[in-house]
Amino acid sequence: MTGSAPTSAISYWLRQPGPPADPPLVSGERLDVDVAIVGAGFTGLWTAIALTDTDPTLRVAVLEGETVAFGASGRNGGFCEASLTHGLANGIRHFPDELERLEREGVENLQGLIAFIREHGIECDLEETGTLSLADQPYQVEEFRAWVDEATEHGEHLEFLDRDAARAEVHSPLWQAGLYRPPGRDVLLDPARLCRGIARVARDRGVTIHERTRVTNLARRAGGVTVTTNAGATINAHHVVVATSAYSGWLRRLAASFVPVYDYALVSEPLTPQQRTSIGWRRRQGLSDANNQFHYFRLTADDRILWGGYDAIHYFGSRVAPELDRRPATFARLEAQFARAFPQLGELAFPYRWGGAIDTTSRFTVTFGQTMGGRVTYALGYTGLGVGASRWAGGVIRDVILRPAEDRLRLRLVTSPPIPFPSEPLRSLAIDVVRGELDRADRNEGRRSLILRVLDAVGIGFDS
Numbered sequence: 068m069t070g071s072a073p074t075s076a077i078s079y080w081l082r083q084p085g086p087p088a089d090p091p092l093v094s095g096e097r098l099d100v101d102v103a104i105v106g107a108g109f110t111g112l113w114t115a116i117a118l119t120d121t122d123p124t125l126r127v128a129v130l131e132g133e134t135v136a137f138g139a140s141g142r143n144g145g146f147c148e149a150s151l152t153h154g155l156a157n158g159i160r161h162f163p164d165e166l167e168r169l170e171r172e173g174v175e176n177l178q179g180l181i182a183f184i185r186e187h188g189i190e191c192d193l194e195e196t197g198t199l200s201l202a203d204q205p206y207q208v209e210e211f212r213a214w215v216d217e218a219t220e221h222g223e224h225l226e227f228l229d230r231d232a233a234r235a236e237v238h239s240p241l242w243q244a245g246l247y248r249p250p251g252r253d254v255l256l257d258p259a260r261l262c263r264g265i266a267r268v269a270r271d272r273g274v275t276i277h278e279r280t281r282v283t284n285l286a287r288r289a290g291g292v293t294v295t296t297n298a299g300a301t302i303n304a305h306h307v308v309v310a311t312s313a314y315s316g317w318l319r320r321l322a323a324s325f326v327p328v329y330d331y332a333l334v335s336e337p338l339t340p341q342q343r344t345s346i347g348w349r350r351r352q353g354l355s356d357a358n359n360q361f362h363y364f365r366l367t368a369d370d371r372i373l374w375g376g377y378d379a380i381h382y383f384g385s386r387v388a389p390e391l392d393r394r395p396a397t398f399a400r401l402e403a404q405f406a407r408a409f410p411q412l413g414e415l416a417f418p419y420r421w422g423g424a425i426d427t428t429s430r431f432t433v434t435f436g437q438t439m440g441g442r443v444t445y446a447l448g449y450t451g452l453g454v455g456a457s458r459w460a461g462g463v464i465r466d467v468i469l470r471p472a473e474d475r476l477r478l479r480l481v482t483s484p485p486i487p488f489p490s491e492p493l494r495s496l497a498i499d500v501v502r503g504e505l506d507r508a509d510r511n512e513g514r515r516s517l518i519l520r521v522l523d524a525v526g527i528g529f530d531s
Contacts, residue, residue, distance in 0.1 A: 076389075076392040076393045076420070076421050076422070077419075077421060078141050078142040078259070078332075078419070078421045078423070079334040079367070079371075079373070079419040079421070080136075080141050080142070080145070080257055080258055080259035080260070081136065081137075081141045081142070081259050082419070085134060085135050085136065085259075085263045085266075086263065086267070088131075088134070088135060088266070088270075088276045088277065088278045089270075089275045089276050089277050089278075090277070091277050091278060091279040091280045091298065092130070092277050092280045092296055092298060092300035092302070093298050093299075093300060094298050094299035094300065095299060095300070096300040096301070097300070097301045097302075097303070098128060098300070098301070098302040098303070099126070099302075099303045099304075100126040100127060100128045100302060100303070100304050100305075101125045101126045101127065101304065101305050101306065102118060102125060102126075102127045102128075102304060102305065102306045102307070102308060102468065103127075103128050103130060103292075103294050103302050103304035103306075103307050103308070104127065104128070104129045104130065104307075104308040104310055105130050105282045105294075105307065105308065105309050105310060105311055106129070106130075106131060106138075106309070106310035106311040106312065106314070107129050107130075107131035107134070107135045107136070107137075107262075107266065107276055107278065108135075108136060108137070108138050108139065108140035108141075108262065108310065108311075108312060108457075109140045109258075109262060109265070109453055109454065109457035109458070109461075110310035110312060110446055110447070110453070110457045110460055110461060110464075111129055111131075111308065111310035112129065112135075112262060112265040112266055112269055112461075113265065113457055113458045113460070113461030113462075114308050114310060114460075114461035114464045114465060115127050115129055115269045115272075115274045115461075116183075116265060116268065116269060116272075116461065117461045117462045117464070117465035118465050118468070118469065119269070119272045119273070119274065120465075121465055121469050121470070122469060123272065123273075126273075127269075127273075127274045127275075128274070128275045128276075128277065128302060128304075129266075129269070129274060129275070129276045129277070130277050130280045130281075130282050130294070130296065130302070131276065131277065131278045131279075131280060132279070132280065132281035132282070132297075132314075133278065133279070134278045134279075135262055135263055135266045135276065135278065136258070136259045136262035136263060136266075138311075138312060138313060138314055138423065138424070139312055139313060139423055139424065139425055139426070139449075139453060140258055140259070140262045140453075140454075140457075141258060141259035141262060142258075142332075142421060142422075142423030143258050143423075143451065143453075143454060144332060144353075144363050144364075144365060144373055144375055145255055145256050145257055145258050145365065145367075145373070145454070146198070146253065146255060146353050146363060146365065146452075146454065147177070147180070147253065147254045147255070147256055147258075147454040147455045148173075148177070148198075148252060148253050148452055148454075148455050148456075149170075149173040149174045149176065149177040149251075149252040149253070149455060150170075150173050150252070150452060150455075150456070151169050151172065151173040151176070151432070151433075151456050151459055151480065152166070152169055152173075152432055152480070153431040153432050153449075153450055153451075153452050154452075155170075155218055155221055155223055156214075157430070157431055157432070158170070159221070161430050161432065162479060162480055164479075165478055165479060165480065166221065167221075167222075168478070169478070169480060170221065170222060170223070172459065172475070173252075173455070173456075173459070174251070174252065176455060176456075176458055176459040176462075177252065177253075177254070177455055179458070180455060180458050181193065181195075181254065183265075183268075184256075184261065184264070187264065187267075187268050189260070189261060189264030189265070189267075189268075190260060190264070191256045191257045191258075191260040191261040191264060192255075192256055192257045192260070192367075192368040193254055193255075193256045194254060194255040194256070194351060194368075195250040195251075195253075195254050196250060196253070196254070196255055196350060196351045196352045196353065197247060197248050197249045197250045197251075197252075197253055197350070197352050197353075198247075198248045198252075198253045198352050198353040198354070198355070199228075199233075199236060199237065199245050199246070199247050199248075199352040199353070199354050200245065200246040200248075200354075200355055200356070200357055201233060201237070201239075201241075201242050201244075201245050201354060201355070201356050201357065202233075202242065202243040202244040202245065202356070202357050203241040203242060203243060203356050203357070203358070204243065204357075204358070204509075204513075205243055206513055207243065207244065207357045207513070208230075208243050208244040210357075210513070211227055211244045211245070211246050211357070212227055212244075214246065215227050215246070223248070223252070224248070224249060225246050225247065225248055226246070226247040226248075226249070227244065227245075227246060228244060228245035228246070228247060229244055230242060230243050230244055232245065233245035235347065236347060236348070236349075236350070236352075237346060237347050237348045237352075237354065238345065238346050238347040238348075238409075238411065239346075239408050239409055240410070241407065241408050247352070253353060255351070255353050255365055256454075257367075257368070258454055261454075280296050280297075280298070280300070281296060281297040281298075282294055282295070282296055282297075282317070283295055283296060283297050283317070285307060285318070285439065285443060287439045287440060287442065288303070290305065291303060291304050291305040291306070291442055292304050292305075292306070292307045292439055292442045292443060294307060305442070306442055306443075306444065306468050307439075307442060307443045307444070308443075308444050308445070308464055308468075309321070309443060309444070309445035309447075310445070310446065310447075311447070312426040312447045312449070312453070313325070313327040313328075313387055313423075313424035313425060313426035313447075314327075314387055314424070315426065315445070315447055316385060316387065318445070320438050321445060321447065322385070322490075323487035323488055323489075323490075324428060324434055324436070324447065324448065324484065324485070324487060324488075325426045325427060325428050325434070325447055325448045325488070326381055326385055326426075326427055326488050326494065326498065327381070327385050327386075327387050327424035327425065327426055327427075328379045328380065328381050328424065328425050328427055328498075329378075329379070329380040329381070329382065329391055329394070329422050329423065329424050329425075330375060330376065330378075330379060330422065330423060330424075330425050330451070331375060331376075331378060331380075331394055331397045331398065331401065331420070331421070331422040332373060332374065332375025332376070332401075332420070332421060332422075333373070333374050333375065333398065333401050333402065333405070333417040333419065333420045334367065334371050334372070334373045334374075334417060334418070334419035334420075335371045335372045335373075335374070335415050335416065335417050335418075336371065336415065336416045336417075336418055337369055337370050337371050338370045338371065338372070338412075338415075342411075342412055342415070343370055345411045345412070346409060346411065346412070348366060351365075351366050353365045355376075358509045359505035359506070359508055359509050360376075360377050360378070360379070360502075360505060360506060360509055361376055361377065362374065362375065362376040362377055362401075362404065362408075363375055363376045372405075372409075372415075374401060374404075374405045374417075375401070377397075377400065377401060377404065378394070378397040378400065378401075379425075379502065380394065380397070380422075381494075381495060381498045381499075383491065383492075383495045384491055384495075385491075385494070387424045391422060391424075392421055392422045392423065393420070393421070393422065394422055397422070398417075398420045402417060425449075425450060425451050426447045426448050426449065426450070426453075427448060427450040427451075428447075428448035428450065428485040429485045429486045429487070429488060430485040430486070431448075431450040432448065432449075432450070432480060432485070433446055433447065433448050433449050433453075433456055433457075433460050433480075434446070434447065434448045434484055434485055435460070435463060435464070435467070435481050435482075436484065437467070444464050444467050444468065446460040446461075446463065446464055448485070463475065463476070463481055504516045
């Protein structure tokens with residue numbers, strides 16, 4: 068794989084430019100709207116859809132500092148899950164009393180997302196394949212067996228695969244067992260094309276989307292909020308929605324709510340027919356391994372392999388910047404790990420390699436809040452599962468603004484904030500320590516250290 072020749076740091080999904088948007092707002096320009104949404108990723112665009120579903124007469128403007136899908140919405144692996152709680156285990160840990168409802172709403176939300184894609188003819192390579200979690204350590208096998216029964220108690224059907232069955236599904240010498248989740252709770256798709264498709268529908272409804280329009284300030288005023296952009300434009304809005312996820316450092320109030328963690332991925336050249344046969348994978352499931360520092364991998368529509376994860380890098384000061392999208396040490400590590408998983412693929416090249424920041428909270432789930440007298444509403448913290456959960460979050464934001472009597476606004480997932488992160492330098496020190504402990508647990512048959520057990524006990528669960 069030393070012959071890999073990366074094309075750029077851009078995501079494979081973003082390799083083609085999107086359709087032209089409304090022009091950026093310029094100096095002296097003034098806009099009066101009902102709702103201004105900051106961020107043209109999944110959260111912002113699904114919020115625009117939910118708002119206009121409920122009241123088509125609303126004047127809605129989406130303000131994006133770069134382009135539609137520029138952030139995590141166009142850089143993720145294209146896994147879209149029903150879970151609103153970052154997996155069933157995390158839901159059991161944090162929301163046991165609400166779990167039945169959250170599971171039900173998560174499945175309904177995924178069904179609604181699929182229906183939206185089909186109703187509006189969004190071509191995003193949607194595949195309803197299910198997922199397969201793989202054990203690559205012997206100690207994980209019995210954990211898999213036990214989890215089948217526990218998941219069943221909560222209405223989630225899983226199929227246990229022994230070593231031979233797992234390797235028959237996807238040919239690799241690493242697998243010790245597998246857990247297959249049939250279609251119904253997961254889909255694979257092209258996230259950038261989905262995001263751009265949602266933007267198209269929003270524009271068709273009269274929503275304006277201004278790319279290259281970076282918001283620099285929010286100021287409370289009578290009856291609303293004044294939004295200022297870097298070019299000197301002014302937007303007067305009754306309500307503002309902050310949907311900038313890992314790029315939310317510009318709003319200081321959110322600094323303690325999340326940390327941006329960089330995730331990195333590779334996409335291979337297209338597989339030859341012989342290479343494709345050599346790996347099996349006939350059901351094209353989305354795959355991941357079961358470690359704390361885990362990999363996720365999948366086939367693209369043109370039979371490339373996307374291979375990402377393992378390293379989760381937090382930069383001091385929670386920095387997010389274009390130069391961090393490339394990390395040669397991580398790319399080399401991912402290539403070496405891929406070679407161990409699929410030695411039959413030899414010197415497969417990875418022309419696409421990139422990174423992007425994931426917004427995570429201390430409980431791994433989205434958090435909601437308001438500021439400026441309830442005129443500014445925000446949602447962030449999906450921790451890698453925002454492709455599906457962001458649609459549900461957009462509906463919650465809509466309810467906050469237009470339907471405050473809705474029952475789901477009283478769910479603890481919506482009302483209770485996660486434990487905040489400390490300021491620097493303690494923030495980076497704590498994250499580095501925990502990363503080290505997770506790595507040690509992976510190398511010590513999953514045994515969690517005292518530090519990890521204490522964090523588990525206080526409601527900060529660090530696992531995959």
